[in-house]
Amino acid sequence: MSSINLRGVGVALVTPFNEQGEIDFNQYEQLCKHVIANHVDYVVVLGTTGEVATMSDEERQDMIRATVNNVAGKVPVIAGFGGNYTQKIVADLNKFDLSGVDAILSVSPYYNKPTQDGLYEHYKTIALSTELPVILYNVPGRTSSNIKASTTLKLAENFKNIIAIKEATSDWSQIIELAHHKPDGFYLISGNDDIIIPQISLGYDGVISVI
Numbered sequence: 001m002s003s004i005n006l007r008g009v010g011v012a013l014v015t016p017f018n019e020q021g022e023i024d025f026n027q028y029e030q031l032c033k034h035v036i037a038n039h040v041d042y043v044v045v046l047g048t049t050g051e052v053a054t055m056s057d058e059e060r061q062d063m064i065r066a067t068v069n070n071v072a073g074k075v076p077v078i079a080g081f082g083g084n085y086t087q088k089i090v091a092d093l094n095k096f097d098l099s100g101v102d103a104i105l106s107v108s109p110y111y112n113k114p115t116q117d118g119l120y121e122h123y124k125t126i127a128l129s130t131e132l133p134v135i136l137y138n139v140p141g142r143t144s145s146n147i148k149a150s151t152t153l154k155l156a157e158n159f160k161n162i163i164a165i166k167e168a169t170s171d172w173s174q175i176i177e178l179a180h181h182k183p184d185g186f187y188l189i190s191g192n193d194d195i196i197i198p199q200i201s202l203g204y205d206g207v208i209s210v211i
Helices: 025-037 057-071 086-095 116-129 149-158 172-181 193-202
Strands: 008-012 042-045 077-080 103-107 134-138 162-167 187-190 206-209
Touching (some): 025 042, 057 077, 103 162, 116 134, 116 149, 149 172, 187 193, 193 206
Parallel strands (some): 008 042, 008 206, 077 103, 103 134, 134 162, 187 206
């Protein structure tokens, strides 16, 4: 498993825009300084909260560079690279300058409703395409598909750079199964602010929070 420490609180950063619809990098710098000053353990750029689905590739690259520069090595930087087009994700991982990025967060395919075998092959392809650590992101309420615990555990066992899952299911049997059977060094990160305390009581490592 990776040496990156994902225990504690990560924050899913918003992307501020000005009245012209352009990214407001001055406000973004202030946001980064604010969360670091308030002791977050790592930051996530290009997540759903950052409106990545409606950003151009140029804007996404600019946001990665801005985050790395603003954070200046004080905390790890996680960048979002996910979706339902597997080969586009692979191409982006090879095209983008990811200098200073410590790991990627990859939301599961949405709308397509893939099978569990399809989800496994999707993440296998991503894991084999990058040397960066990969954090799975399961959010059935948004994607309309669920990464079952058995699939997560199989991916964690088979690919050393798949190091964590951001788990945002409300299925307590799945939450508990992951806690009981995860391999050593595999991080379980809550994706639900409202249930983080009971998840931590089961052995979860922290939260990627939007609060």
